[in-house]
Amino acid sequence: MRLKISCHVEAITCLSISIVLLSHIVICISIFLLRFYAMLTLMSWDPVFGFAPCLALALGIYSCITSAYGCVIICSRHRGILAFFAVLTTVAFIAQVVSILLFLQLKTKIDKGCCPPSLSGEMNKYDSNDTVRHRWDTIQTTYTCCGPSSYDGWEKWLSHRICVPDSCCHDVFNGCASSVKTDMQQTPSLRERAGKIINKHGCKERIQKIMSEKVMDIIYAYYAIGIVLALIKIIVVVLTCSYIAKISRQHRRDRKMISSIGNMQKTVSWEVLQVRKLFIYAIYF
Numbered sequence: 001m002r003l004k005i006s007c008h009v010e011a012i013t014c015l016s017i018s019i020v021l022l023s024h025i026v027i028c029i030s031i032f033l034l035r036f037y038a039m040l041t042l043m044s045w046d047p048v049f050g051f052a053p054c055l056a057l058a059l060g061i062y063s064c065i066t067s068a069y070g071c072v073i074i075c076s077r078h079r080g081i082l083a084f085f086a087v088l089t090t091v092a093f094i095a096q097v098v099s100i101l102l103f104l105q106l107k108t109k110i111d112k113g114c115c116p117p118s119l120s121g122e123m124n125k126y127d128s129n130d131t132v133r134h135r136w137d138t139i140q141t142t143y144t145c146c147g148p149s150s151y152d153g154w155e156k157w158l159s160h161r162i163c164v165p166d167s168c169c170h171d172v173f174n175g176c177a178s179s180v181k182t183d184m185q186q187t188p189s190l191r192e193r194a195g196k197i198i199n200k201h202g203c204k205e206r207i208q209k210i211m212s213e214k215v216m217d218i219i220y221a222y223y224a225i226g227i228v229l230a231l232i233k234i235i236v237v238v239l240t241c242s243y244i245a246k247i248s249r250q251h252r253r254d255r256k257m258i259s260s261i262g263n264m265q266k267t268v269s270w271e272v273l274q275v276r277k278l279f280i281y282a283i284y285f
Helices: 001-037 048-073 079-112 120-125 130-142 152-160 188-197 203-284
Strands: none
Touching: 001 152, 048 152, 048 203, 079 203, 120 130, 130 188, 130 203
């Protein structure tokens, strides 16, 4: 029995450490998507772009904490604490499945075309709305694009503004795009000069290209890690429940053994008492 319980402790500890290590990779993937691909900004087009990496980030942190907690308490043999750990891991398993489904939905969105048919609806609000300006600047800086769609998408800005935003520049700094104005559309030489200052490709095509070529690889990597994590978590739950059951059975056996020893002691005491009575009776009579 002691050997079997020891095997449970070792198995759960090793699996919990594996969850901690894999969860660190999940955290890195989530931060990478949020930081280098501006996924939160793309939530204005579809919430799944932000929800998928944010849930993965929160789940990675949660899994690290719960698994570290499991490594600490696994030797306690306290059934209540172990049951609480099993519940926490079950929640992590359910969240892991939901996270995988969200990334599957994200993949579907990218396959179908991650951007709406037109991005020009908010361009006229660029100078008056801080949220719109921040969104466009983040997208154009992150994806090195300018304007909504097609080559020379930057020209769409010139129908709403005197010049294109500074976030269109190859090297972004204040006033870097101030020279790219309407007159640069007139001659090929001026258009070529504009191309040396700003990114000339539209954002729709750039986002779709980067999503298909780079983000999809990250999604596939998350699939693999997420499925492994889900399997490990459900195994940890099963092993923990089995461990609790074995501890309960051992406690019952211990109580029965103690009870049997007590009954034996009572029987021996009664027999000793009877012998003493017979001895005293023989002396006096």
